[in-house]
Amino acid sequence: xxxxxxxxxxxxxxxxxxxxxxxxxxxxxxxxxxxxxxxxxxxxxxxxxxxxxxxxxxxxxxxxxxxxxxxxxxxxxxxxxxxxxxxxxxxxxxxxxxxxxx
Amino acid sequence: xxxxxxxxxxxxxxxxxxxxxxxxxxxxxxxxxxxxxxxxxxxxxxxxxxxxxxxxxxxxxxxxxxxxxxxxxxxxxxxxxxxxxxxxxxxxxxxxxxxxxxxxxxxxxxxxxxxxxxxxxxxxxxxxxxxxxxxxxxxxxxxxxxxxxxxxxxxxxxxxxxxxxxxxxxxxxxxxxxxxxxxxxxxxxxxxxxxxxxxxxxxxxxxxxxxxxxxxxxx
Numbered sequence: 001x002x003x004x005x006x007x008x009x010x011x012x013x014x015x016x017x018x019x020x021x022x023x024x025x026x027x028x029x030x031x032x033x034x035x036x037x038x039x040x041x042x043x044x045x046x047x048x049x050x051x052x053x054x055x056x057x058x059x060x061x062x063x064x065x066x067x068x069x070x071x072x073x074x075x076x077x078x079x080x081x082x083x084x085x086x087x088x089x090x091x092x093x094x095x096x097x098x099x100x101x102x
Numbered sequence: 103x104x105x106x107x108x109x110x111x112x113x114x115x116x117x118x119x120x121x122x123x124x125x126x127x128x129x130x131x132x133x134x135x136x137x138x139x140x141x142x143x144x145x146x147x148x149x150x151x152x153x154x155x156x157x158x159x160x161x162x163x164x165x166x167x168x169x170x171x172x173x174x175x176x177x178x179x180x181x182x183x184x185x186x187x188x189x190x191x192x193x194x195x196x197x198x199x200x201x202x203x204x205x206x207x208x209x210x211x212x213x214x215x216x217x218x219x220x221x222x223x224x225x226x227x228x229x230x231x232x233x234x235x236x237x238x239x240x241x242x243x244x245x246x247x248x249x250x251x252x253x254x255x256x257x258x259x260x261x262x263x264x265x266x267x268x269x270x271x272x273x274x275x276x277x278x279x280x281x282x283x284x285x286x287x288x289x290x291x292x293x294x295x296x297x298x299x300x301x302x303x304x305x306x307x308x309x310x311x312x313x314x315x316x317x318x319x320x321x
Binding site: 002005008009012013015016019020023024045049050052053054055057058059060061062063064067068070071072074075076078079081082083085086 | 104105108109112113115116119120123124126127128129130131132133134137138149150152153154158161162165168169171172173175176179180225302305306309310312313
């Protein structure tokens, strides 16, 4: 049982915490933060599992996937923030529940 | 009630995923050996950069497209109503910006250059450069980096344009997309990384800027 599996389990923990928050919380900013926390968990999992090589060099392919993932996460977050601001301006609150009631 | 069920299901998912990860082999080579054996043909000596810019350059091309589409989305939703002004009126920030901006530009260029041999590269350099842009904006300099400026739009699309051009060139000379021969790989990778750095910097800055520049009320 090496330490990198501890990091991997921590990554899964972050992912599940984010998923729970995403489902439970109504406010869109909290949902967005939850999605980002889920993403961070996935990145931590990928990086820790790429350290399983016996040699000194970790596997570079998951690292490249993570750096791509970070850029995509930033773009998606920015776009979602703009959507959220638009919804808040139109409806007066940053939630989607009011739309379902109508 | 919903919370309770969600919690139970999430806990089950956590248990399942943990079991899966812990039952993975303790040691595996993954693709490290495959990458290592091809390193001398990649044109760079940092394995992550080699994967990003050579072996899986197609992913990076699509990633630039994702950035560009996100900027287009933000641009089309953002307000064109008024100019954003820095809300911070600090003389300290103005002076500090004057000292920090050249240092940050140098740091960004260094990180871009070192990416061929060590950790670093286009995305890291681009984020530092975009932070420089944000510092310039917050210091209230008279330098328009918003996409209302045509030249800035051109810079924002440089990364994607360079990738598409290089893809076209490699398609003409070899039959595969973004496949570099070992001799010219380093030149191509540097051109792509430099273009990507500028494009990432401008894009990230403008994502920040648009969200920052939302007007307080809309009609």
